[in-house]
Amino acid sequence: MSAYETQGFKLDNSGKRVVVDPVCRIEGHLRVEVNLDGNNVIRNAVSTGTMWRGLEVILKGRDPRDAWAFTERICGVCTGTHALTSVRAVENALSIQIPENANTIRNIMQLNLYVHDHLVHFYHLHALDWVDVVSALKADPRKTSELAQSISDWPLSSPGYFRDVQNRLKKFVESGQLGPFANGYWGSPAYKLPPEANLMAVTHYLEALDFQKEIVKVHTIFGGKNPHPNWLVGGVPCAINMNDVGAVGAINMERLNLVKGIIDRTREFVEKVYVPDLLAIASFYKDWTFGGGLSSRNIMSYGDIPGVANDYSAANLLLPRGAIINGDLGHVQEIDLRNPDEIQEFVSHSWYKYADESKGLHPWDGVTEPNYHPEGPNFKGTRTKIEQLDESAKYSWIKAPRWKGNAMEVGPLSRMVLGYVQPRQFPFIKETIDSVLHQLDLPVTALFSTLGRTAARGIETLYCAKLQEEQFDKLIANLKAGDSATANVEKWEPATWPGEAKGVGFTEAPRGSLGHWVKIRDTKIENYQCVVPTTWNGSPRDPKGQIGAFEAALMNTPLARADQPLEILRTLHSFDPCLACSTHVMSPEGQELSKVTVR
Amino acid sequence: MKNTRLLILGIGNILWADEGFGVRCVEAMNAAYQFGDDVTLMDGGTQGLYLLPYIVDAHRLVIFDAVDYGKKPGEMVIAKDDEVPRFMGVKKMSLHQTGFQEVIACASLAGKLPESMVLIGVQPEHLEDFGGSLRNSVKARIPAALNVALESIRQWNIPYSPRTTPVRGRCVNGDVLDMKNYEAGRPSAELACRFGDERFLSGSVEA
Numbered sequence: 001m002s003a004y005e006t007q008g009f010k011l012d013n014s015g016k017r018v019v020v021d022p023v024c025r026i027e028g029h030l031r032v033e034v035n036l037d038g039n040n041v042i043r044n045a046v047s048t049g050t051m052w053r054g055l056e057v058i059l060k061g062r063d064p065r066d067a068w069a070f071t072e073r074i075c076g077v078c079t080g081t082h083a084l085t086s087v088r089a090v091e092n093a094l095s096i097q098i099p100e101n102a103n104t105i106r107n108i109m110q111l112n113l114y115v116h117d118h119l120v121h122f123y124h125l126h127a128l129d130w131v132d133v134v135s136a137l138k139a140d141p142r143k144t145s146e147l148a149q150s151i152s153d154w155p156l157s158s159p160g161y162f163r164d165v166q167n168r169l170k171k172f173v174e175s176g177q178l179g180p181f182a183n184g185y186w187g188s189p190a191y192k193l194p195p196e197a198n199l200m201a202v203t204h205y206l207e208a209l210d211f212q213k214e215i216v217k218v219h220t221i222f223g224g225k226n227p228h229p230n231w232l233v234g235g236v237p238c239a240i241n242m243n244d245v246g247a248v249g250a251i252n253m254e255r256l257n258l259v260k261g262i263i264d265r266t267r268e269f270v271e272k273v274y275v276p277d278l279l280a281i282a283s284f285y286k287d288w289t290f291g292g293g294l295s296s297r298n299i300m301s302y303g304d305i306p307g308v309a310n311d312y313s314a315a316n317l318l319l320p321r322g323a324i325i326n327g328d329l330g331h332v333q334e335i336d337l338r339n340p341d342e343i344q345e346f347v348s349h350s351w352y353k354y355a356d357e358s359k360g361l362h363p364w365d366g367v368t369e370p371n372y373h374p375e376g377p378n379f380k381g382t383r384t385k386i387e388q389l390d391e392s393a394k395y396s397w398i399k400a401p402r403w404k405g406n407a408m409e410v411g412p413l414s415r416m417v418l419g420y421v422q423p424r425q426f427p428f429i430k431e432t433i434d435s436v437l438h439q440l441d442l443p444v445t446a447l448f449s450t451l452g453r454t455a456a457r458g459i460e461t462l463y464c465a466k467l468q469e470e471q472f473d474k475l476i477a478n479l480k481a482g483d484s485a486t487a488n489v490e491k492w493e494p495a496t497w498p499g500e501a502k503g504v505g506f507t508e509a510p511r512g513s514l515g516h517w518v519k520i521r522d523t524k525i526e527n528y529q530c531v532v533p534t535t536w537n538g539s540p541r542d543p544k545g546q547i548g549a550f551e552a553a554l555m556n557t558p559l560a561r562a563d564q565p566l567e568i569l570r571t572l573h574s575f576d577p578c579l580a581c582s583t584h585v586m587s588p589e590g591q592e593l594s595k596v597t598v599r
Numbered sequence: 600m601k602n603t604r605l606l607i608l609g610i611g612n613i614l615w616a617d618e619g620f621g622v623r624c625v626e627a628m629n630a631a632y633q634f635g636d637d638v639t640l641m642d643g644g645t646q647g648l649y650l651l652p653y654i655v656d657a658h659r660l661v662i663f664d665a666v667d668y669g670k671k672p673g674e675m676v677i678a679k680d681d682e683v684p685r686f687m688g689v690k691k692m693s694l695h696q697t698g699f700q701e702v703i704a705c706a707s708l709a710g711k712l713p714e715s716m717v718l719i720g721v722q723p724e725h726l727e728d729f730g731g732s733l734r735n736s737v738k739a740r741i742p743a744a745l746n747v748a749l750e751s752i753r754q755w756n757i758p759y760s761p762r763t764t765p766v767r768g769r770c771v772n773g774d775v776l777d778m779k780n781y782e783a784g785r786p787s788a789e790l791a792c793r794f795g796d797e798r799f800l801s802g803s804v805e806a
Binding site: 055057058059060061062063066069070073079116120124168169172206209210212213216227228 | 612613614641642643644645646648649650651652655656705707708709710729730775776784785786
């Protein structure tokens with residue numbers, strides 16, 4: 001096989017093969033192989049997850065009320081999201097209704113995690129794909145100050161401030177201890193920002209890292225501790241006592257005021273630092289229109305942030321829910337996570353075994369039986385050292401989930417597009433996107449790109465910062481009205497449960513749609529399946545040869561230099577991939593952040 | 600002024616057998632000793648960069664971790680202060696080096712490294728047992744690892760005392776994931792996954 005067409009892409013694996021492994025800047029194991037034509041344009045893309053997660057298996061026989069604590073350990077970054085998804089799945093299975101305050105507090109925690117995650121993703125993982133740290137050393141701090149003041153009234157913008165950061169950066173670089181900046185493609189012609197914009201961005205990178213310590217306090221207050229806050233099937237594990245008498249450790253007005261202050265400062269930081277930086281950076285890359293992949297065709301979001309408790313219908317969700325296929329933006333389709341014919345996982349190209357691999361399995365009937373056999377006519381290497389994968393055979397530890405047979409992109413871009421096309425329900429999303437496009441003088445189709453994905457994340461952060469304020473106000477109003485319930489323990493005791501039950505819980509994790517499907521029998525977990533966002537986006541091929549979202553997004557991208565595949569990292573990072581957070585076992589390459597092999 | 604005088608941090612993923620060493624040390628520390636209000640015991644899990652706020656807030660730092668030195672299973676290696684980043688920077692040293700080395704580097708770039716640090720690492724025996732617990736060679740090192748930490752804590756003049764009554768309620772790690780519960784509730788060998796991708800697993804520990 002050398003060439004075929006799928007989903008509007010023409011795949012051709014005849015050209016020079018480039019391997020990038022691993023792709024993630026900090027953690028996770030994601031490997032990509034592409035074929036380039038004579039002009040260094042990507043004509044075939046293969047994405048593989050190289051570590052498998054066996055959480056489904058180790059939960060068998062456990063108490064379903066404990067599952068959240070295990071799922072919280074799947075991933076080092078989306079801990080809270082997994083826990084929330086898990087308690088929702090169990091509540092769904094056992095028909096447990098949670099109090100209004102519990103829903104609101106969960107929303108605040110989830111929105112807080114969004115802002116935190118998006119900020120750290122932008123500055124720490126993604127900005128360095130656009131920002132040349134080394135170039136920042138050449139910046140004139142005075143001009144940097146002028147630039148910063150022209151785009152925002154954020155107070156930290158004096159020439160002296162930028163000079164101080166520049167000096168610190170210089171010392172750091174000179175010490176040879178590049179740390180997070182090691183192995184960058186500094187000086188690559190693919191970087192377009194002037195030194196002043198680079199210095200501004202690096203400075204804000206440091207501020208964003210510092211700002212984290214504010215944000216995490218919200219999880220500590222509502223979750224009892226952080227990292228790994230506590231969760232509870234039936235509600236939230238914190239009591240609220242507005243009069244400050246009664247239970248020790250209960251949340252009182254003083255704690256709530258602390259939360260309010262953090263929420264206000266968070267919105268300010270997003271409005272005055274993150275979004276202006278995003279626009280400033282984007283304005284230099286307007287002609288870099290690659291990386292859209294599936295986003296203009298097939299997008300999906302399960303939706304999240306229920307306006308009122310216990311109603312998970314599209315009309316009640318403040319983050320959009322639905323699917324669009326074949327680019328039919330006028331037709332948002334309802335999705336049903338319980339329907340066995342909608343979400344199915346295939347393993348024809350994944351290292352698992354099914355009885356019949358031409359068919360997919362709904363997660364409730366999911367099977368996770370590993371079958372690691374790297375092979376195929378184009379495969380090169382050994383079981384322990386793969387030089388080249390063969391995408392015509394099994395080539396990934398990630399399963400291939402499909403919605404009604406379609407590969408889907410999930411994540412901020414999908415959510416924001418779903419909001420954009422439903423302006424009556426999501427006016428803020430529509431207005432903000434229009435305003436951003438207007439400021440950058442770009443058409444709406446510009447959204448369907450790597451930069452569009454990055455911009456969507458920033459717009460979503462703004463939206464979430466605003467929702468967080470609204471949810472907080474709602475909590476206070478409800479408490480003042482005399483309702484202080486935070487948990488429903490009517491069905492806490494297993495004796496109250498049916499002999500058999502099954503449920504599904506969903507959230508939108510910052511990086512995309514997350515679902516947990518649980519089957520309970522005789523009060524224990526019988527089957528547990530997680531379909532995580534990077535399973536959708538990082539999906540390998542399916543029996544029909546359809547490619548996944550990462551693979552599609554890399555197609556037809558030109559590389560400035562084949563041995564410095566910055567453009568590949570840029571597009572993959574725009575998805576905020578999260579793969580093997582189930583483990584930190586290092587590859588034999590140790591700290592090498594990414595290794596490139598050109599064949 | 601830093602708020603936390605001492606942060607005792609365990610890192611690693613408890614779901615991957617000996618990877619859980621760091622977290623189990625903190626759990627054991629919490630079960631055996633009590634500290635003042637300005638001491639924080641933390642299960643850092645695999646949070647990587649998200650641990651930065653706690654690191655920059657700490658005046659002194661103890662880190663427990665499973666570290667691959669290519670030594671005999673259970674062997675301990677201790678690194679102090681300036682040795683910590685340098686140590687972590689060496690190829691294939693820490694199982695968390697990409698994550699944690701960066702955290703230390705970020706704290707250093709921000710000019711907010713703790714004044715003193717001690718990293719207490721142990722050579723893991725077995726990692727490819729998802730859902731499994733510590734191997735005996737590694738588990739047996741917990742008391743020695745705690746002693747190393749306590750020695751530093753004494754040098755820093757930070758008071759502590761043995762617990763006379765058992766920890767009540769949620770321990771540092773939550774009751775559910777407490778080592779005893781974690782081990783007791785494990786599914787049978789037929790059900791539990793006992794292997795992963797050998798490219799990573801066989802490479803990290805000599806069989």
